Amino acid sequence: MDTNLSEELPFILLKREWQPVAISRELKQGEVKGFVLLGVEIFIARLSTGLLAAEDICPHKGIKLSLGAVCNDYLQCAYHGWQFDQEGDCINIPSLINPPPNKLKMSRLKKYEIQERYGMIWVQLEKDGSNKLPDIPEFEDPDWTYMAANPTVFKSGFRREIENYLDMTHFAFAHGSTLGKAASPVVPKMDIRIFDDGFQMNAPFPSLATPDEQPGKLQEAHMRQQRCYLPNFTTIRQTFHDGDMRLLVHIPTPNTREECTVFWAIAISPGFKGPAPEDQMSFAVKVLDEDRIMCENQSPKEIPLAPSKGGWGVLVSPGDLLANTFQKCFRQYLLDRLSLYKEKDPSEGGYPV
Ligand code: FES
Ligand SMILES: [Fe+2]
Structure with missing residues (x-):
């Protein structure tokens, strides 16, 4: 490598x-x-x-x-x-x-x-007709409730935010008062598939109902599908026991190497039985702020591309599998794009090196 x-x-x-x-x-x-x-x-x-x-x-x-x-x-x-x-x-x-x-x-x-x-x-910033936005039909389906949130600035590199969004083992700790009220810290079994344009993971959301803690709809156990479209467009599809669904997207736009603006949105399936859309949005704002604190206080501010520099690939737990999948796929994306643009003539969008 x-x-x-x-x-x-x-x-x-x-x-x-x-x-x-x-x-x-x-x-x-x-x-x-x-x-x-x-x-x-x-x-x-x-x-x-x-x-x-x-x-x-x-x-x-x-x-x-x-x-x-x-x-x-x-x-x-x-x-x-x-x-x-x-x-x-x-x-x-x-x-x-x-x-x-x-x-x-x-x-x-x-x-x-x-x-x-x-x-x-x-x-x-540089015209390239072959790069398109991912098509997410639910976001444009009038039967779904779609809400684009106010973007949130993270004083961290954009890859820190992506890792955080993919991470399934921080709920019980970083989100102890919101999402993680009844979360199990045990890593669920993840089914990860790699595609040309990114990767997808299917897993159960690790939630525990105990006599002390009965999770609300948004914290209850559900199936979770995370789909990352490289370089930085990632959706989470949640399917609940009653068939209700939510689809969330995060796109951390890099402002500088050490700051990104997280654009995000929620789409809710028709007839969703649970909190009203505005309440779901306020809940998500709280969860995101807990994530912001985690991301802004990691060092270095951005995850180094090379695993040997200690940003990833060392001291990993099984729960880091998805974050590492992102790092590997992102490196491959960089290498593939680099060779593609180097092969092309600059007049046809070749890379100017
Ligand atoms: S018109 Fe003079 S600086 Fe813009
Ligand atoms: Fe989180």
Whole structure:
């Protein structure tokens, strides 16, 4: 196994993947906001013609365009009022009565791919038509109740969050007052399958009903299916004894090497017999905050790619099997993408090395 992968590599390759950057409802018509995605400062504006994502630097004097304002079809820079359309073209320089076409052309923004789906705004920093968002029909099924949560910032690397989301043996401890009220710390038998685009795990949720603790619907024993679509889109499907289902997704968008924003959502099956959707959401917020504390207090902030550096692959318990499956599959994803892009000509999306 190649143990010398650069720690920068995930950030280079993830630029070609769709990452959620904002919740749709957070960016209203006529608003512009700044974000950090994979170490790149970007802005997103909702113009009357649609969404625009671009580098957060005005080509004139370099001020942040996220400080600007949306004027109908255009984004206007806060400093000298240059205006840009949805294509990123500069269409007006107020200090020039007739701006010469070459000046306007030179003032084009560095624009990024953008789309809106699952109640989230997704950005791809380097165009790659072969990378698509996973299709999750339940999220778009009008009979299911779908709620995209307010995203949560974790001051930890994004792979720490993924490991935490996959981990089945922390419920009794890290979630002692919520999810883990009646959780068994014993590792369930996991059925793990590897696919070209990720992996899947089926296992029973380890819950114990005792005379002292009768778990509520959300803590009770159920079947759990976790599906990871590499690099960082992971769903959990819970099937309860009465056939009710919930489908959760977590996507930790890397902001920097040591910080990510966790985008997440819940879909609830029709006629779910249990807590109301808003109560399920508040419960999930509490659980996520307990996870945040665990992730933010691990050292190092991000899990090293090389197992020899101690981040994984040493001192593991059987319960770490799924987290290690992620680390192995993620390394393979990096290696596969690297060789794919190296083979291609740069004009066809080849990797520029
Ligand atoms: S810095 Fe943006 S218009 Fe001058
Ligand atoms: Fe957790």
